[in-house]
Amino acid sequence: MSGRLPSIYADPALYDLVHAEGTDDEVWLLAYLAELHGCGIKTALEPACGTGRYLAGLLRRSWTVEGYDSAVGMLAFARKRLAGWGKRVKLSRGEMTKYRPQRRFGLIFNVLSTFRHLMTEREALAHLKLMAGALEPGGIFILGLDLSSYGQDEPDEEVWECRQGGRRAKHVIMSIPAEPGTRRERIINFVTTPKGKKDAVLESSYDLRSYSAAELAALIAKSPLRIEAVYGYDGRDAVLDGPERALWLVLKLVSGL
Missing domain, CATH: 3.40.50.150 (Vaccinia Virus protein VP39)
Structure with a gap:
């Protein structure tokens, strides 16, 4: 990787x-x-x-x-x-x-x-x-x-919430389409989960071939x-x-x- x-x-x-x-x-x-x-x-x-x-x-x-x-x-x-x-x-x-x-x-x-x-x-x-x-x-x-599908793909966003045991989270994932010359799709994640009295937001971004x-x-x-x-x-x-x-x-x- x-x-x-x-x-x-x-x-x-x-x-x-x-x-x-x-x-x-x-x-x-x-x-x-x-x-x-x-x-x-x-x-x-x-x-x-x-x-x-x-x-x-x-x-x-x-x-x-x-x-x-x-x-x-x-x-x-x-x-x-x-x-x-x-x-x-x-x-x-x-x-x-x-x-x-x-x-x-x-x-x-x-x-x-x-x-x-x-x-x-x-x-x-x-x-x-x-x-x-x-x-x-x-x-x-x-x-x-x-x-x-180069030239046809559009930026996309998915949102879902999940819960297991006493923990819950909201996941937002966005994607920016790849161009054939670069062959890199950009992925951006935001995961929000309660932490004390506030929400903690974990952000990450990376490329996929x-x-x-x-x-x-x-x-x-x-x-x-x-x-x-x-x-x-x-x-x-x-x-x-x-x-x-x-x-x-x-x-x-x-x-x-």
Whole structure:
């Protein structure tokens, strides 16, 4: 991941709170796609695993899991969350461009546009090659990201509120579209949460590398992977160059590799 981590990473519990919604549905979809397209081996790897919420969901579905992240605080939170699962879980510190697992997996997944934190083609290809090398024969790599449509995208703002236990927060996320020459989409976050008698506002901004459908297809063509299937975030069938731009790609090893 290029550059500094977003400041919300300094508060793993808050990060977990604002990203919790929809996790159970996404875990269900991960397991379903693995059953539909995979090799039947229930071992999973999550790069940039954060607070471990996806891994926890897979563990409850009888998977054996491994995750890695570059943020020490995130890993500490994930270790506490997953401590009761014993040898069925392994967590390590690592970066997407360098971490080389010591085993193979039936499922590897990198969703929520986390892949787009890799800001150069060299970094992106390095990650794809490392993950391809960690797949079981017939295993799948699920890559989830939002695509760009240059010249058509407009600035966007999303607002949602969340509550868990005794804590609540309001999350505002704004995006400034990328230009094809720069391939950098600007993301601006404001997370507001009560602190004493006042509200604390945590602000962070960072760039994500943009991909049109053609740019993503060209990148994957340079890797040891091929596109097996494409789905929308809701699990419905989609196509890479269709109108749906929030996609999960199911990738498999190129035949003969």
